[in-house]
Structure formats: C-alpha cells, structure tokens
Amino acid sequence: MKAIIVDDERLARKELTNLLSAYPEVEIIGEAANADEAIAMIESKRPDLLFLDIQMPGKTGFDLLESIDAAPLVIFTTAYDEYALKAFEVNALDYLLKPIHQDRLKSCLEKVLKEHKTIKEEEHEQAEYKLGLKDQVFVKDGDKCWFVKLADVRLFESDGNYIKVYFEQNKPMIHKSLNALDKKLDDRAFFRASRKHIINLSWVESIESWFNGGLLVKLKNGDKVEVSRRQASRFKEMMSL
Structure with a gap:
C-alpha cells in the first residue's frame, strides 16, 4: 500500500515515518511540506493513502482535498481535535491526534488495510464489467x-x-x-x-x-x-x- 505524508513540520514527518517502519504493508513513496507540493505529488505518484495534516501554511488539508478530483484514502494527523467532525464529513477513514501513539496507529492501520483490501477486490470484480447506459x-x-x-x-x-x-x-x-x-x-x-x-x-x-x-x-x-x-x-x- 503506497502512502504519502503531508505535514509542514519536518520532525512530525520523520516521527510518523519511524512509526510506520513497523508496518511493511505501508510503503512511504513521498513526503510534502505543503498542500501545493502534495497536489503535484498525488497526481504524479497516485498513492493509495494520505497521512494529511490539517493546519499548514497557505492551504489547509481540507483545501488540498477540495483541489483534487479523486482523493486516495485519507488519515488526518493533527494536534487539534476540533476538526474531527469535518474530517469525517470529507470521508476521512481516521483522525490521529499528535503525538501519535503506536497502539492508536496500529488500530488505525488495521482499518485502513481492511478498507484497501475491499477496494482492490471491488476493482478486480468491476474490471470484468462496467455499468453502461443500457443497464x-x-x-x-x-x-x-x-x-x-x-x-x-x-x-x-x-x-x-x-x-x-x-x-x-x-x-x-x-x-x-x-x-x-x-x-x-x-x-x-x-x-x-x-x-x-x-x-x-x-x-x-x-x-x-x-x-x-x-x-x-x-x-x-x-x-x-x-x-x-x-x-x-x-x-x-x-x-x-
């Protein structure tokens, strides 16, 4: 499962990368320090998963999602819990509060990997037949x-x-x-x-x-x-x- 970390704090990106090293199922294919960098990276690398900070200089994490046509799975990572409701309104799979603890990350990734497996199975089934105007x-x-x-x-x-x-x-x-x-x-x-x-x-x-x-x-x-x-x-x- 390919993932991108989006966070304006370098130490936060490094800490999350270290935590994720315990999960070989998740491959970090890129890091971005702001929304504009992330948008370009998402379009070129097509990740399965975003670890997305909310409060960043310039555009917020929510602005980023508004700027892309098809978002991957999203896990918000933030120090602020007041955004939780809005996070789920934009279909985020989970919401991790900083500092991120290993046990909380584990339960989050179990949910994400299960969802990713379901998506891949559906894609395989759907590849055989697409719904058209006559259906x-x-x-x-x-x-x-x-x-x-x-x-x-x-x-x-x-x-x-x-x-x-x-x-x-x-x-x-x-x-x-x-x-x-x-x-x-x-x-x-x-x-x-x-x-x-x-x-x-x-x-x-x-x-x-x-x-x-x-x-x-x-x-x-x-x-x-x-x-x-x-x-x-x-x-x-x-x-x-």
Missing part, C-alpha cells in the same frame, strides 16, 4: 425504491458519505463514495467532472469556458455542472471528433 440499477432511499435505467440518470453528486442520484424529478441519496461509483461506471458513458460530480455524457447539451480554465456544462434539463480545470482537457478530448 438498470436498484436505488433505495429510506422507504422509497426505484429501478432506474442509467440512461435516465443525468448526474451523480457527492454529499458527504452519500451520493445524490438525479433522475426525472427524483434526487434519492445512496450510501456510497463517488470514487467507488466512478470505478463501476463505463467511462465512455459517464464522466468524472470534479471531485463532487459525475455526469452522463448523453445528457450534455452545451459547454462553455469557465473560471480558472474549467468548463461549465449545461445538461438537457437545464442543470449546470462545473468541470474542474484538471478534467477540462480530458473532457474536451472525449467530446470532440
């Missing part, structure tokens, strides 16, 4: 249930630990991460516009330039979705002849 899925939200053709789903939107599914006049919530869903969908039919949205390409009506090199996509029902700067060039390629 029908079962959606349940509370007492309400639907069988929905994916061709009718125009948009998926991340909302904490849930995904909002947009079809007809309905917007039910399902308990799933957008990353996991993205891996199940046929990328010839669905596009990861940003860390918050997946759009159905058959619903795209028009595209216009937007802020910071991004794009604004208008769907056939009038909904508008931003495509992040990092995804904009790929989106243009997919939608061109």
Whole structure:
C-alpha cells in the first residue's frame, strides 16, 4: 500500500515515518511540506493513502482535498481535535491526534488495510464489467425504491458519505463514495467532472469556458455542472471528433 505524508513540520514527518517502519504493508513513496507540493505529488505518484495534516501554511488539508478530483484514502494527523467532525464529513477513514501513539496507529492501520483490501477486490470484480447506459440499477432511499435505467440518470453528486442520484424529478441519496461509483461506471458513458460530480455524457447539451480554465456544462434539463480545470482537457478530448 503506497502512502504519502503531508505535514509542514519536518520532525512530525520523520516521527510518523519511524512509526510506520513497523508496518511493511505501508510503503512511504513521498513526503510534502505543503498542500501545493502534495497536489503535484498525488497526481504524479497516485498513492493509495494520505497521512494529511490539517493546519499548514497557505492551504489547509481540507483545501488540498477540495483541489483534487479523486482523493486516495485519507488519515488526518493533527494536534487539534476540533476538526474531527469535518474530517469525517470529507470521508476521512481516521483522525490521529499528535503525538501519535503506536497502539492508536496500529488500530488505525488495521482499518485502513481492511478498507484497501475491499477496494482492490471491488476493482478486480468491476474490471470484468462496467455499468453502461443500457443497464438498470436498484436505488433505495429510506422507504422509497426505484429501478432506474442509467440512461435516465443525468448526474451523480457527492454529499458527504452519500451520493445524490438525479433522475426525472427524483434526487434519492445512496450510501456510497463517488470514487467507488466512478470505478463501476463505463467511462465512455459517464464522466468524472470534479471531485463532487459525475455526469452522463448523453445528457450534455452545451459547454462553455469557465473560471480558472474549467468548463461549465449545461445538461438537457437545464442543470449546470462545473468541470474542474484538471478534467477540462480530458473532457474536451472525449467530446470532440
């Protein structure tokens, strides 16, 4: 399991590296002292796991996650416990308070390794078949249930630990991460516009330039979705002849 440590304090990075040396399952492939360094490293190295500090000069750990389209598994490492609720709202797997103790790290890594194994097993299963426009899925939200053709789903939107599914006049919530869903969908039919949205390409009506090199996509029902700067060039390629 490949990991990156993001912390502005060199001694904190060194201490965590020393603690992690007891776990051969975790390979440290990089360290970053700030969010901008980390973003570039995440895009180039594609880690499975981030050990992420929250309070750093410039961008915070939360800002970093807002800046990337698909985040790896995240463990926050911080001296401040007041961020715990927000950490779990952005789907962090765990929250380690500094100074980090070996027994607490052990229980945290047991959870992470289990989650990583589950993800890899799902990826293996999903590699054999991707859901496309002709497929029908079962959606349940509370007492309400639907069988929905994916061709009718125009948009998926991340909302904490849930995904909002947009079809007809309905917007039910399902308990799933957008990353996991993205891996199940046929990328010839669905596009990861940003860390918050997946759009159905058959619903795209028009595209216009937007802020910071991004794009604004208008769907056939009038909904508008931003495509992040990092995804904009790929989106243009997919939608061109």
